[in-house]
Amino acid sequence: MSGVFMGMPAFPEAAREAVRDERLRANLRHATHTIRDKRARAVAELDDWAELREAGKRIKDRTLRHLDTYLLRLEEAVTAAGGTVHWAADAAEANRIVTDLVKATGESEVVKVKSMATQEIGLNEALEAEGIRAYETDLAELIVQLGEDRPSHILVPAIHRNRGEIRDIFRETMGGWGRPAPEGLSDSPAELAEAARLHLREKFLRAKVGISGANFMVAETGTLVVVESEGNGRMCLTLPETLISVVGIEKVVPTWRDLEVFLQTLPRSSTAERMNPYTSTWTGTTDDDGPSAFHLVLLDNGRTDALADEVGRQALRCIRCSACLNVCPVYERAGGHAYGSVYPGPIGAILTPQLRGTASEVDASLPYASSLCGACYEVCPVAIDIPEVLVHLRGRVADRGGPGHRLEKAAVRAATWVLDHPGVLAAGERVASRTRGLHPKRLPGPGARQWSESRDLPELPAEPFRDWWKKNRPGDRA
């Protein structure tokens, strides 16, 4: 994974800043609570939700167990249907492949469908460096791009912005990118959507190259699937002459029939709809309909590292619905930026450290960005046990050591000695009780200070319990 958010502070620092931002918290609370209740209703409509969830989990597990077989089958089917398949081991290679493909068309601009994979690899920046301008066409991505902002949610990257902020961004920046916002633009969502329609239409109509990701790839048929709402996906997949899709290797499913599971669980989990407004499927190229050239770039970029971890590999089942973000109490308060990755929230906390490793401070802090309440696991449509993976990754971080973990080990050694020597313990307790007026509200020292910053220290009683017990025990008074 490329360092998209280089220089990000670790989660606790970033979150501390975020929770002080009252507008951010209000925006997030409003949005996540709106979608939470709607999702619950959409899921409750299906009596067989548990069975669909189990089927989805098993389809993904089976695919991952034989991923090499299914990728080869996919490659064969896509090629037979007129597409070209490329393999990219990491972000740099994927960016190079895409940049070369765009250059070969002679074009200097592309239209993009919202895609997590291209965000993960920092494709827009790589294209920009080669003089190619990438236009994001998903409404929320457009808001992020125009606002020179970072995405904070998988499904709705501009979830941290409210309607008033969006209106201001449109008014101030649209003119610099093309058609300006209409005069007197208000903050009504319908008017904002209309402004985006007008702004992007000229770009769609002249685009020669489209870039997308995909929600699913079907191995047996070579079919790619993009699930969307606005129609910007259809525009990018249909109108250009060349289509380039960058897709993570874990997005493959074995059969066409397997889609019947995910096309039921994904829309209900993500936008709480029975079905999203538009789903496009295509297999290679079709004469006189859509792009005449199709390139599929299969992306590893750390996924095979995650696959090698017997507990962590379940994160690769993820279908990017974002239900886990919407129910997470930590995400709701800290927001997506604090996670320092394009994958925020509970799924990000287990995916990012596996894709990037836990060497950096921000990545090592992510497995701790959770209260382990388990709400994410409950709503996950492919039953990823996120708390289990979080605890597993905490173990990995702790095993590696580091200052905090050395201190903790020293403290436990000292405590063991004290508990083994009752005289020392009793003396210590008495000293602690008598000096309690002098106790600080926070603990001193690295690690301990941070720990007690967000927690109240217990109040010590005037007398140690063991002394009180000696005086008050019934047998002595009788």
Place this chain on the structure above:
Amino acid sequence: MSQNSRERILARIRSAVADAPEAPEVTRAYLTRHTPDDPEAVLDLLHENLADYRARVHRTDEAGLAALIARRLEERGARTCVVPDGLPAEWLADATAEAVPDGRLTPAALDAVDAVVTGCALAVAETGTIVLDGGPGQGRRALTLVPDLHVCVVREEQVVASVPEAMPLLDPRRPLTWISGPSATSDIELDRVEGVHGPRTLEVVLVRGRA
């Protein structure tokens, strides 16, 4: 080199799962449909679900079809209407809008057209979805994307109850477009608003009785 990366990625995958236990068989204990096998109820459900996502739904029989399509185009102020190859000529017999045949119109030329009338491959009642596969009377994908009004004719016998019932009837080698209401977005405060890049108006005509 892509060729090297292909081998490298495959080798990494094989080594990553070398010690993994065999994954359990896929179970399909979920339902094939959630609706009783009653064509009348299934049609009503399609109507209800399409309307719930802001498609305008109309019902007619074969005899009333041409007049209904003409009225829909007129009421929406459509002066021009693109006609996909293979659309039954009688569907537009009463229409006053100028019929524009699809002679490989460019996207910009399509943008100047007001409406499109199509049939469909099938419709899914439980999700309120129409599926187009580019077959006769449906046209290439751009036709139902660029014009702002889409009038789609669905025959009673094309309606299935559920997604699992639809899958085996669809040909994955054809480019498919699944449409559930007019274009929409939830990107502003996770609240749903209809009408973004795709046709802002979707009029669905449900036709009773066989052709």
